[in-house]
Amino acid sequence: MVVIEIDKNDLIELVGKQLTDEGIEETLFLIKIESKINGDKIECEMNPDRADMFSVEGIAREMKGFLGIETGIKKYDVIDSGVVLKKQKADARPCIACGIIKDVVLSDYLVKSLMQVQEKLHMTIGRNRRKVAIGVHDFDKIVPPLVYKDVDDETFVPLGMTDKMNIKGILERHPKGVDYAHLVKEIYPLIYDKEGVISFPPIINSERTKVTENTKNLFIDVTGTDEKTVNQVLNILCCNINERCGKIFSVKVSNKVTPQLEPKEISMNVEEIDKILGIGLNESDIVEALEKMRYFVKKMKGGKIIAGIPAYRSDILHKIDVIEDVAVGYGYNNIEPILPKIATIGKQSELEKLSRKIRELMSGLGFQEVLSFILTNKENNFVKMNTKGECAEILNPISSEHNICRTWLLPSLMKILSSNKHREYPQKVFEINDCVLLDETTETKTKQIRNLAAVISYDNSNLTEMKSIVETILSSLGYKYEIKDYNHPSFIESRCGEILIDGDQIGFFGEIHPKILENWQLEKPVIGFEIRVD
Incomplete structure (x- = not known):
């Protein structure tokens, strides 16, 4: 399970509705989050598959849908930034995706949320940075074009330091280098702009592109070993920040453009949904439930339904996951429990x-x-x-x-x-x-x-x-x-x-x-x- 701490007042503001402590806890429970409120802080515990809810922004988005404040899929406008990142030989961590968020207001709430979601994403689907690592930079300090490549050695000032260090020095003496040195060996992946190194994933960013309280535009790089996971993490970060502020801009990474925030579609029919859930939902009930869970839903002939999956939902692997969301959107509290007709005594095999x-x-x-x-x-x-x-x-x-x-x-x-x-x-x-x-x-x-x-x-x-x-x-x-x-x-x-x-x-x-x-x-x-x- 993943545990995060969020601010109650921040959550209420993002949801856009005044809620009591009891109302918050009940709503969170119905969207599969166990919570404990201590004053102005809420401790939330959830399954690790819901990476989109590792931040207050993601939780607020889900609550707005469930409470009927804002239903259906949110459309994310992605603007072409014109920024290009050229990927050269990068065998150490072959996958990279980037995005830019402009007009960001770096409130204390956003800074804490961004730090926390990075930590939780690294720990869970990032496999402690082995599979995925995230870098966040002040975009205004970056001078395009960008290059991502492997090197034998390099010198730059790592985040939190004042003097230049080479790769070996960073891995031996920098706290993050010591913690994650086992993830890189012999060849080292670096991201460059026109003026030098901006990131050494999965270890440390450059001090030069450090995010400060005056930062207005963010550049996000996500690197790793699995392209699908790398893209999913970037989608989650861009969508979550956009819930609060900012505009999303794309980056051309070699022959692809990231982030890709268009919903993916999956088709089902009312009969198979009812067969699995067994609670007698009709087509209108199913559409309403899915829209509360922030899906785009299109009704077709013959009881067929096409559901558009939000780009931040990395946990949807199969139509059975969508059907589970139908049950969540309908409300587990609305499903009447039935005692089994056969009495049995369980035992260990x-x-x-x-x-x-x-x-x-x-x-x-x-x-x-x-x-x-x-x-x-x-x-x-x-x-x-x-x-x-x-x-x-x-x-x-x-x-x-x-x-x-x-x-x-x-x-x-x-x-x-x-x-x-x-x-x-x-x-x-x-x-x-x-x-x-x-x-x-x-x-x-x-x-x-x-x-x-x-x-x-x-x-x-x-x-x-x-x-x-x-x-x-x-x-x-x-x-x-x-x-x-x-x-x-x-x-x-x-x-x-x-x-x-x-x-x-x-x-x-x-x-x-x-x-x-x-x-x-x-x-x-x-x-x-x-x-x-x-």
């Missing part, structure tokens, strides 16, 4: 009991549990592990990083090791979680399985150590097992074993091949195992 026992066992062996996404990509699941195979692919993925269902857990653990090279060693992590395999005999053509995997990384890790751990786990669970030599493309030849129960393979273990370590940019040896537990 045998698989969950076994999983809990394994978690306790792994913790006792000194491992730390991690949880990773079931969605991944072929590069991580197969290519980096030197394996081949078939998998369930996502038809309409929101990101190229998450476009298939994983078939095993070890790649997820290797990715975690790769992201934590700056942490202390030895590193011992495990995961017990679900994977998805293709199965033509089932209705969905797939089956979900439960696997256990673990890795250890430090200088002296070896096969004997992992064999001992595997034997301890299997013996503690009461399994009669057999271990044989095994060749697996992810492990060193003759340094790998398979685990058999009643002649069937249930898993394998060994020393990860140096080629695999190189693929994940790991410098220390890694041993690992994976066992199917369902």
